[in-house]
Amino acid sequence: MVYVVLMLAVLLPPWAICNVPTIKWNTNHHHPILYKYYQAGDLIIGGIISQIYMFSRKITFETSPSCELFGDPIQYSASGTCLASMELLSTWGKFLPNYKCDSKNNLVAVTGGPNFDICLYMAAILHTYKIPQFPYGSAPVLNSKTHGDFFYSMFPDWNLQYKGILQLLLLFNWTWIGVLYLNDNNGERFVQDVLPTFLHWGICFDFIRSVPPETFPDDIAEVTEETLKMFTVILGSTGTAVVVHGEIHTMIILRLLLQVPESEDIPMKSKSKVWIMTAQIDLLSFAFQRNWDIQHLHGAISFAVQSKEPLGFWRFLHTRNPTSVKEDNFLRVFWEQAFLCSFLSSTGNSGSPQICTGQEKLEALPMSVFELSMTSHSYSIYNVIYAVAQSLHAMNSFKSRHQGMMATESWKFLNIQPWQLHHILRRISFNNGVEENISFGQNGKSVAGFDIINWVTFPNQSFLRVQVGKMDPNAPPDQMFTTHEDAIAWPSWFNQTQPLSLCNKKCLLGYHKVKKEGRPFCCYDCRRCPQGKISNQENMDGCFQCPEGQYPNNKQDFCIPKKISFLSYEEPLGISLASSALLFSFVIVLMLGTFIKHQDTPIVKANNLTLTYGLLISLLLSFLCIFLFIGQPGKMTCLLRQTVFGIVFSVAVSCVLAKTVIVVLAFIATKPGSRMRNWLGKQLAFSIVFSCSFTQTIICTVWLVIFPPFPDFDTHSMAEEIILECNEGSVIMFYSVLGYMGLLTIISFIMAFLARKLPDSFNEAKFITFSMLVFCSVWLTFIPAYLSAKGKYVVAVEIFSILTSSCGLLGFIFSPKCYIILARPQLNTKEQLMRKKD
Template sequence: MLECRIPDPNPILLKYYQPGDLIFGGIVSQVFFLTSPAEFNEHPPQISLDELIVVTKNYQHILALIFAIKELNENPHILPNVTLGFNIYDSYLDAKWTYHAAMQLTSSRNRLVPNYKCDTQDNLITVIGGLNSQMSLQIANILSNYKMSQLVYGFAPETTDKTQEYSFYRMVPYEALQYRGILQLFLHFKWTWAGFITENNENRERFEHKILPVFSESGICFAFIETYPYLSFEERLPETIDWLMEIYDKVMSSIANAMIYYGDVNSMILLRWLLFLPEMEESVQKLKGKVWILTAQMEFTTSVYQKSWDIQVLHGAISFTIHFNELPLFHQFLQDRNPSSAIEDGFIKAFWRQAFNCVFPDAVLDNVVGDICTGKESLESLPGPFFEMTMVGHSYSIYNAVYAVAHALHAMCLSRYKNRAMMDGKRRELQNNRLWQLHHFLQHVSFNNSAGDKIFFNHNRELVGGFDVINLITFPNQSFIRVKVGRMDPQLPVDQAFSIKEDAIVWHSCFNKVQPISVCNDNCAPGYRKTVLERRPSCCYSCIPCPEGKISNQMDIVDCFQCQEDYHPNKYQNSCIPKAVNFLSYDEPLGVGLTVSAIFLSFISILMVVIVVKNHNTPLVKANNRNLTYTLLLSLLLCFLCALLFIGAPGKVTCLFRQTAFGIMFSVAVSCVLAKTITVVLAFMATKPGSSMRKWVGKRLAISIVLSCSFIQLGICTVWLAIAPPFPEADMNSVSEEILLKCNEASLTMFYCVLSYLGLLAIASFCVAFHARKLPNSFNEAKFITFSMLVFCSVWLSFVPSYLSTKGKYMVAVEVFSILASTAGLLGCIFVPKFYIIVMRPELNNKEHLRRSNI
């Protein structure tokens, strides 16, 4: 049979003692402060003066320890034949009494002799405590000398002394996880402006140096960071009230709705004081709804004189709590607890008196002031802030701490039993000088508790677990419920560690059931971007519209961005919409108008060709080289038709021949005009007696002029097509709201060479025609050619600025219009007068009339 025990000790009564083979040491914080007659003249507490005021909520911590040891002693599978006991000491929130209790636990019974223990009774195996970090450190300063394990059910302090080795086992997750959870909570609700209140100790320093930069990097700023000193309502009440008034004004005047309140288990009492100020002072501004974010160190507790204070000011608060589950038999255990059934309990009467506002009869003095405690009062009748019948986080940690030590001790006993054969008739004793061996087993302990949670430590001796996110819902009858609305689980991936059920949260009534906003200024709507304000935190900014061509599609965006190439910003610059594909189409009015005009003018040209052919042998047609007339009419017809190449979606073929066909056709037409003009001049000069110009007059000269001038333009176009041929292109950038389908000329130099050569021919024709405009009408068309070239040059001179100042399809339309207008100018000015005579006045189309008009 497995045995791991010491000789039965003689029981002694310390503060609270349960006899047993192995002793747990517990150090709790049951007392809050002393009271005196002058402190609460308006709201006097219903207790005897000069009596210690007990934080009744903390009594559950004691009961959790008792309940755990009771279960273990009744469990035959863990430490059989071993009875566990415990000693519990109250620290009174005082360093002197904390050190005294730690030394008392490590000394012989009734003999407080430091570092001396002369008996083998009351073998202390571990100490559980304390509740706040300072108390834990004070206990550790004593226990570290004995290499004794200390299971801390509050948050243990961060120690900077590397020479001192502390044996902390933290029954709570590492504290940084809680701050990560608060940060994720703020990011989830987009709260960027908050208040922070904490005690003036290492917590503030840790927050400012380690946590505040992380919040700032995530875009969260603090409207104020306030600390409160260690407060005493006994001697420094005026100073305390002044501080509370100052903080209250800052909280209520701030536009921040999210308030982080960092404190220890008893800090809730101070927060209750802070929120009670409007009831005490009429001059204080009325309470506004705030979202209080409470840390896991705190419990929803109250003091005896705060019993009637309204708790609905904390309605909707969000609290990070140590994960806990309800223990199956714990509720019944609490129901059975009363002063008559727990005679050995040294704390229960103090708790009972203040919880139920009654007194126990004094058998010695036989004087009773107030209601008598019957012992039959029901714990379930107490308000939640006073005492809860369900497990709370710190009590759950104490329960798990007891079981962790029991499992570790059981594993150590099994290890000894396996490694060493038992001697007949002898028992193995667990001596204090072997307690350091417990650390190895405690570090590797792993078990499932009665609530189904797995309990084990990581390499830093911290409990591997998470935090629950609790929404506090309060009621007018001083009751409240905790609603679990989220979780911070470190065992999940980082992006999944934090979860929140937003729809399950009940907010303070001041927010009208709408999620509160806590920002320094209004959010920048989509279509705007943030801009930094001088001498203000980064969370305070103004909003300016996005620049042209850019958008923002989210709230509070830092910089606007451009849409994809085939999209453009909408009117409000908050989204991208597809660009419309744009080109000079046959389907739109502008395209239809230009197409009809080109076809109509082409028809007129064909009609004139037909009329010329029918009147082939008339004097008017024969005058000035009828072959040139045919060539000019055909080239003008082709000029009208080449305008159609510019209408419709650009393709490879149309882009390749669009500008080159235009240049060549116009060069032929202008060359014909130039040849006609030169022919007129030479013919007039050849009529003079003895003129040597007669040999130049004839068809050869005209053909040579047309061919030579046209071939130069043909050569330019051939070079253009050879070195950099035009190609179709989708222009995304010229017009912000459109995709322009156009022909890229590839080489603007060659394009302007074509235009320049065409302009050179036109200027030459104009000059020659202007010189010959006064020659006899029977020999020339110089007057008509002069006017036609004037129209031609005017159109193309106005084309250049118009072409460069337009974009997209209108650029193409300008060129098409210029082609049609200049071609129509040549056709109308040169041929309309002739065709008027041919069609309307045929009697004038004879040699006699021509001779008479020449005289």
């Protein structure tokens, strides 16, 4: 016969802790049997899982007197576990290491746990004999070339659980957390190797504190002292989420921690914590913790190895009692400890005042003492039994075919060596009876995932494990982690709203994070975004510019499309400028008509009628060219705008210059003996106007050919507007046009200024001087105003300068003549013009 050994070096009930190395299951005993019967080539697993559940989940049992119940000390010693491992290699009931004469009890596999150190200690002995070992709790990290080759861990890949914890923290944006870890090899590996990776995902740690591994009553004073220190740390913590990494008995420390406020009458800030526990942790306690409230665990989130409940488990569990299985000594001891009673024949608990009847109901026990549902640890052992049974069945079937075993022959195991199972176990894949496929990966780990469990507690010490998500290693990467956030019951402290676990409040929209000196990067101040930038999400590291064509709103939390802006005829400014241009154009037309009507009068003929008409027409065109600046810029208007303005104004200034030259020459020519009369005439005036205007035309032509202006968008000058404008193409050419026009103006001003004292009868230079003074003043102030203006006001400044300078010429040169023609016709005579100055 063969048997499987369950290593229970630490199986912690909620009311007692014992360290029992082994329990042997043998087909010749009434204890849970490995195989119920073999018939017609089918291997049927009997109803043994319920007792495995009791063994692995609630209590330990050992025939030796070294184990004591009710919270007496247990020894997590390597020597005890090694001793138990060597007993497995001895004859049943006799301790003769490495000597076995019992041919009926053949050891083929061992399952151990739930603590990793037990697996490590038993591996030191059993790996020599190549015996398959199935840790159902957290397994140690072993050398794959020695110990690890014989390990088949029922606990899934550690990294999968750590990824799940990280994804959970990121899902709820818990970036400021506390960490409690058991100070053992697995805990140190978690702190040194795993927690640094959390930093890369923006998660910081308010505290990282180890919990003492010794959790036995002899050390209760030391444990309590350490617990008070931990409570002080947690009390001062501002983080809400606390990750607890440990083994099954870490729950004892956690329950001590949660009991501190009750015993010390301290307002419990730790009520506001969300506990995130690893899959190794389960609900258990010391004997004196049996009746402690578990409400503080409400809303906790834990990971658990994926599990299902076998069909018929509930019914079978309710049929188990000490009277129905009299030979099961373990069940009697469990019964006494669970129901706080004693059997009359019992000596282990004779002091109990209550007598056990054996008919007590398991469902009457608080769930904190005994759970009727199958837990993940129990489910792992269930799968161990199935894996070994399937392997033995496969091996037996193979040998039966090759050794001619008859199907009708009574089934018995052939001489099977444990090492022979490894080849099958590495490749085995089977359905475990609850529609779940079980297999081991190349590294000997169970290819399984984790359930994400939400703890829901009730005042009567009952609780529910509600599955709210899972980590499935076989799913696509984007579906490996799934949760149902709406199904999570949060601690009552948070009024069923998702808690926040941040170092400080989130930065609102329109603000950005600024690092605090001397603090982790999760702690920061919030500052308003700089002018012109926005932040449209909470907790942004920095603000950013709006895209082209948009601008920030007042709160700086989103961008608004900019309005298209240009100087149009629909707005008051455009209307007033256009109306002014039309008005002055009409005035010039009237003046031109007046001069034509009175062209034979002395005052009209006095200073070159052609220049007068040329100047009036150029001023008329200068007023009309304003309409090239108003309205939406187009390709043609941009090409003509500055060039037409420059040429027209050059003609106007050239006419003024010609008038000034003629005035000076006319005065000189009246002197006796002067030969200047030969220079006077229309050819001189035409030459001056043509040469000066032609030069400006050449400049404008070069500009249009090499660097032509074009329509453009200005998105930067105005915060809330996109300016449609004409890009000048070449700033140098633009200022060359203005500079040449300014040069002509200065020359005209100088000549007129020098001729201002000529006799009145011949003098128009005084009026030209004033007009040129206005003209120069306007265009000198135009440059700084043009450079400082923005948007459509740049165009408005230029239009205003054109209007003002044109009005200056019109007013100072032609207004006096119109006044004489219309209001003082008696002065419009040749005698008056020839009158000498007094």
